[in-house]
Amino acid sequence: MVLLAGLLLGTVPALAQxxxxxxxxxxxxxxxxxxxxxxxxxxxxxGTHIINSQSVETPGQGTLLFLIQHRFGTLNSGAxxxxxxxxxxxxxxxxxxxxDRLALGVGxxxxxxxxxxxxxxxxxxxxxxxxxxxxSVTLLASSALTSLKFVEPERTTRTRLAYTYQALIARxxxxxxxxxxxPTLVHRNFVDSKRAENDVYALGAAVRQxxxxxxxxxxxxxxxxxxxxxTDMRNAxxxxxxxxxxxxxxxxxxxxxxxxxxxxxxxQTTGNFFDGDIYFGxxxxxxxxxxxx
Numbered sequence: 001m002v003l004l005a006g007l008l009l010g011t012v013p014a015l016a017q018x019x020x021x022x023x024x025x026x027x028x029x030x031x032x033x034x035x036x037x038x039x040x041x042x043x044x045x046x047g048t049h050i051i052n053s054q055s056v057e058t059p060g061q062g063t064l065l066f067l068i069q070h071r072f073g074t075l076n077s078g079a080x081x082x083x084x085x086x087x088x089x090x091x092x093x094x095x096x097x098x099x100d101r102l103a104l105g106v107g108x109x110x111x112x113x114x115x116x117x118x119x120x121x122x123x124x125x126x127x128x129x130x131x132x133x134x135x136s137v138t139l140l141a142s143s144a145l146t147s148l149k150f151v152e153p154e155r156t157t158r159t160r161l162a163y164t165y166q167a168l169i170a171r172x173x174x175x176x177x178x179x180x181x182x183p184t185l186v187h188r189n190f191v192d193s194k195r196a197e198n199d200v201y202a203l204g205a206a207v208r209q210x211x212x213x214x215x216x217x218x219x220x221x222x223x224x225x226x227x228x229x230x231t232d233m234r235n236a237x238x239x240x241x242x243x244x245x246x247x248x249x250x251x252x253x254x255x256x257x258x259x260x261x262x263x264x265x266x267x268q269t270t271g272n273f274f275d276g277d278i279y280f281g282x283x284x285x286x287x288x289x290x291x292x293x
Contacts, residue, residue: 051238059097062291076276118142
């Protein structure tokens with residue numbers, strides 16, 4: 001009996017040590033599993049558009065976004081035009097998230113009576129963790145079709161089309177500061193002069209600086225790479241403010257470009273921002289949940 005009691009007393013501490021070791025191994029396994037799950041950066045930009053440019057953001061899966069974009073005339077058009085309020089263009093569009101990374105969009109602008117469509121895909125997402133990604137990269141391809149009636153000769157459908165290809169590369173440096181670069185190619189099937197280029201290359205940049213929980217300053221700029229278009233046209237510049245109110249995002253801005261699609265404002269901006277050719281405008285978006293997850 002004495003021997004048996006001794007054996008039992010010697011076993012209890014051993015069992016306790018085994019339990020501690022098991023809990024430690026389970027904790028390490030949980031930590032290891034957790035570290036393998038990327039922590040994706042959220043809300044690099046608050047909307048799918050910054051000012052003129054699109055952002056790396058897409059609507060979530062099953063979300064339909066209704067977007068109203070408005071640009072008045074130039075502020076220096078004088079009192080007769082009520083400083084631009086009598087001259088305005090409008091674009092209405094819908095964007096839908098097929099998945100959290102893939103979105104489709106369609107729109108119609110009163111400028112040149114243009115219809116457009118695009119596809120947007122989040123190729124890379126900024127994240128932390130074992131396989132951290134320093135930036136988010138979203139690829140954009142869009143087409144635009146003008147439905148204007150031309151005086152003779154009337155133009156064919158092919159000559160009315162233009163295409164845009166962009167890589168949107170963004171990083172959220174802090175909860176307040178986000179920056180985006182946008183290498184851009186616009187191809188126009190038809191140009192109205194020998195000097196104009198069918199292919200126009202540009203490098204865009206955008207920044208968002210958050211001031212409060214619901215207020216942020218924004219800016220975007222497209223630098224035309226050297227060529228005839230860069231010589232004849234202006235680089236598009238926009239300065240704005242984002243105001244978030246629940247399901248709405250109001251974006252108020254001043255820009256020297258009246259076009260609201262890449263194929264219009266990248267190769268066709270004529271206004272000189274610093275001479276007063278400034279268009280006041282806004283973007284308003286509303287999200288609807290069409291399909292629950």
